[in-house]
Amino acid sequence: MGTAEGLILPGDISQRAVRFANERDAAAACRRLRCSGDNQAPAALDTNKLVLEVKEKLQREHANLPIGKNGRDDEEMLLWFLKDRRFSVEEAAMKLSKAIKWREDFGVSNLCQESVQELYATDKAYVHDFPDNKGRPVFVVVARKHFPGKQEFIEDERLCVHMIENALSKLPPGVEQILGIIDLRGFRIENTDIKFLKFLIDVFYYYYPKRLGQVLFVNAPLVFRPVWQLMKPLLKSYASLARFCDMETVRKEYFTESTVPPDFLD
Numbered sequence: 001m002g003t004a005e006g007l008i009l010p011g012d013i014s015q016r017a018v019r020f021a022n023e024r025d026a027a028a029a030c031r032r033l034r035c036s037g038d039n040q041a042p043a044a045l046d047t048n049k050l051v052l053e054v055k056e057k058l059q060r061e062h063a064n065l066p067i068g069k070n071g072r073d074d075e076e077m078l079l080w081f082l083k084d085r086r087f088s089v090e091e092a093a094m095k096l097s098k099a100i101k102w103r104e105d106f107g108v109s110n111l112c113q114e115s116v117q118e119l120y121a122t123d124k125a126y127v128h129d130f131p132d133n134k135g136r137p138v139f140v141v142v143a144r145k146h147f148p149g150k151q152e153f154i155e156d157e158r159l160c161v162h163m164i165e166n167a168l169s170k171l172p173p174g175v176e177q178i179l180g181i182i183d184l185r186g187f188r189i190e191n192t193d194i195k196f197l198k199f200l201i202d203v204f205y206y207y208y209p210k211r212l213g214q215v216l217f218v219n220a221p222l223v224f225r226p227v228w229q230l231m232k233p234l235l236k237s238y239a240s241l242a243r244f245c246d247m248e249t250v251r252k253e254y255f256t257e258s259t260v261p262p263d264f265l266d
Contacts, residue, residue, distance in 0.1 A: 045087055047079060054078045057093045065100045070109070072100055080176075084209040099207045111162040119151060119159045127166045130259035136179040136213055137170040139163050140261055144186035148193040156196055164208055177213030181250065183263060184220045192227050194234075201234060216254070217244045218264070 058065065058072040065072040078096065085091035103109070113120055120126075124145035128138040146156075167178045204212050215238075220228070232239050245253075247264045255261070 047082070047087075050082055050087055050089055051075050051078045053089045054082060054093050054096065057089065058097060061093070062097045062100075065097065066104055070100070070103055072096070081209065095206070095209070102207055106157075106161065108161060108165065111158060111165060113162070116155070116159045116162050119155055120162075125159060125163050127163055127170070128261050130255070131170070131172070131175075132179050132254045132259075133256070134179075134213075135172050135175045136177055137167040137175075138179045138181060138261070139167045140181045140183060140263065142183045142263070143191050144183075144188065146191050146193060146196075148191075148196065153195070156193075157199055160196075160200060161203065164203070164211075168208070168211060177211055179213055179254070180215040181261070182215060182217050184217055184224055187221055187224055189223060189227075194230060197231060198234060201236075201238060204238070212238070212241060215242050216250060217242060218250055219246055220244055 055073055055075070055078060062072060067073045070077055078092070081096045081099070082089070082092045085095060122145055123142065125139065125141045128140055130138070132138055164178075171178070217224075217228075235242070250264050251257075251260050255264075
């Protein structure tokens with residue numbers, strides 16, 4: 001005998017209907033959480049409790065990891081990785097353990113301008129003195145000044161991480177991401193460095209997740225097109241952060257006359 005949708009039925013049929021509805025609602029809630037673009041915790045989640053669970057899990061399973069700023073008990077860092085992993089304690093703890101271990105092995109806390117001075121002096125990358133119009137700290141890469149192989153690869157890695165750390169240290173309250181600007185004026189094929197690009201992608205995905213808000217590729221020449229075709233598959237979801245534009249766009253949409261980087265004044 002058939003039943004009409006929504007009819008309250010007796011016995012086990014009714015229980016199965018209720019159970020199905022609950023499972024359907026739970027699945028819908030999970031989908032909303034996965035698709036949440038603002039990276040915010042739903043009101044029903046007790047983020048303090050989740051942070052404590054991640055902290056206790058790291059203490060149990062990775063007691064050898066350092067503590068303190070950017071360590072396994074840094075609650076601000078723990079919460080950020082929870083947001084990145086859609087508030088999954090298991091996934092956040094796993095990603096955090098790798099990130100904290102990498103920071104320790106790489107010697108991130110020991111990086112300073114003096115430690116990267118030789119490459120810093122080339123002006124091929126720098127953190128701008130002023131934020132963009134959204135308050136985001138800005139780092140600029142001058143691609144024409146980068147020549148792979150002219151220095152040890154680890155030196156480029158150290159400069160890169162130092163720049164990211166420097167930019168993040170300038171985050172004002174309420175701002176969580178940074179802006180990257182790739183100056184492609186004068187770019188030539190010999191400036192291409194796919195190996196370094198892979199390192200940069202891994203750094204932002206594994207160790208600084210969701211810290212990169214947007215990347216501007218400024219005045220890209222025709223010779224950059226085949227390079228972009230190689231880059232795009234490697235970027236995966238990060239490709240959506242890329243915007244190709246000219247210097248006028250940078251000046252008018254991202255800065256004021258008094259805050260625009262000097263390299264983009266004319």
